[in-house]
């Protein structure tokens with residue numbers, strides 16, 4: 366099945382939280398949500414069960430349906446063990462903090478070993494950096510610039526991102542989702 370997720374969640378889209386067949390979110394980062402159109406399509410294709418509803422309905426002649434707010438897949442999908450190497454996940458690994466000065470605003474990425482010196486765009490060579498630090502370091506090696514990241518960049522596990530993610534929940538959470546998200550409790554690996 367084509368499982369697609371989106372990161373920016375707008376309440377107007379009446380997104381449904383998508384749970385795996387074991388009732389855990391299919392994905393945390395980004396949080397697995399579908400817009401209502403995709404959700405209803407999946408309901409009609411009998412790929413999901415409806416777990417909870419919005420108060421809002423969609424209507425067409427002879428048809429009315431309350432929009433699902435939580436659905437669960439009928440078939441279990443093995444979650445990926447390795448988080449995707451994305452902009453958001455790098456920030457999350459670094460707790461949305463510049464790895465050089467600790468700033469939390471104006472965040473960008475920095476290649477620790479500059480690309481011009483053969484540095485790769487990988488978990489192990491990319492860190493969160495504020496724009497001023499990024500500019501200051503420029504194309505220099507860390508020691509040359511006297512700028513070493515506070516933590517050596519690494520490829521995080523899903524568990525490590527979950528731990529950090531508890532501090533940075535998405536900007537939109539429908540109340541019916543809260544039973545299935547564990548922002549305030551210890552997450553299992």
Ligand SMILES: [Zn+2]
Pocket residue numbers: 463464465466467468494495496497498499
């Ligand atoms: Zn900085």
